[in-house]
Amino acid sequence: MSPPLLFNIKRVYDSMNFYTAWRGFLNEGEEAVSRKVKSNRLDEQAVRSRQRGIYKFYCMLGYGLTAEEGKSRGLDDILADLRAIPNVTIVTVVVSNERVGENRYIAGLSVKYIPSLPGQFTSPEDAKRRVLSDIKKLSNVSSIFKVSAGFERIE
Secondary structure, three states: OOOOHHHHHHHHHHHHHHHHHHHHHHHHHHHHHHHHHHHHHHHHHHHOOOOOOOEEEEEEEEEEOEEEOOEEEOHHHHHHHHHOOOOEEEEEEEEEEEEEEOOEEEEEEEEEEOOOOOOOOOOHHHHHHHHHHHHHOOOOEEEEEOOOOOOEEOO
């Protein structure tokens, strides 16, 4: 024995209302989530504005040449090591290298860097200090001098 036709129509109507209500809830939920994500993104950009740019500073680098059997190490090798430092993006020689003594040279550099890597929050000042510290640790680098007092924001 089948249920009366009126009962079947009522069940179909109720399920359609439920579906419509659920669909409205989902759409409203997606819009609410989208609004929240956009507002959080704007808040993060406001907070991280200093961490998001590219900065530049200038310095003079004193270095020595290593010439051993089969291998030598000069400015090109030092620049390659400098470009491998995590926050450093671009290194440009702005003052060509000059000889100041036997196997001792100096060169003027422009170093562009980003303050924060993904997952880090570092100020531009701290990042510059860390880059300079890492440059001093490179082999054949004897000194860093005439470091620009501030830094310039590129982007």
